[in-house]
Amino acid sequence: MTYVVTDACIRCKYMDCVEVCPVDCFYEGENMLVINPSECIDCGVCEPECPAEAILPDTENGLEQWLELNAKYSAEWPNLTSKKDSPADADDFKDQEGKFEKYFSPEPGEGD
Ligand code: SF4
Numbered sequence: 001m002t003y004v005v006t007d008a009c010i011r012c013k014y015m016d017c018v019e020v021c022p023v024d025c026f027y028e029g030e031n032m033l034v035i036n037p038s039e040c041i042d043c044g045v046c047e048p049e050c051p052a053e054a055i056l057p058d059t060e061n062g063l064e065q066w067l068e069l070n071a072k073y074s075a076e077w078p079n080l081t082s083k084k085d086s087p088a089d090a091d092d093f094k095d096q097e098g099k100f101e102k103y104f105s106p107e108p109g110e111g112d
């Protein structure tokens, strides 16, 4: 099993999660983060840290799409191990529905 980042992260990108991960397995896209499923050790400490409740264990139903996305983009995007400033308008996008369809970007972020 692994934990995965879902579309609730898109354009929020608060990055509290990266600070607590003991194995530094978060990777940064332009407007969301993902977890590398083969590096995640399932410790679960990141899940309650996320203000957007974007991180879930893949044992929950219906997360196949996000597991696939985390695996694909963690291989392409740069590693991120420390928190940076969130987007200034992050709170405007928290709790919005359908963020993947509206805002997902396959472009990489800057990483560390
Ligand atoms: S804390 Fe949540 S919203 Fe912020 S970057 Fe991590 S997963 Fe995304």
Ligand code: SF4
Pocket: 003, 020, 021, 022, 023, 024, 025, 026, 035, 039, 040, 041, 042, 043, 044, 045, 046, 047
């Ligand atoms: S569950 Fe643990 S190892 Fe996996 S991403 Fe979260 S903090 Fe990192």
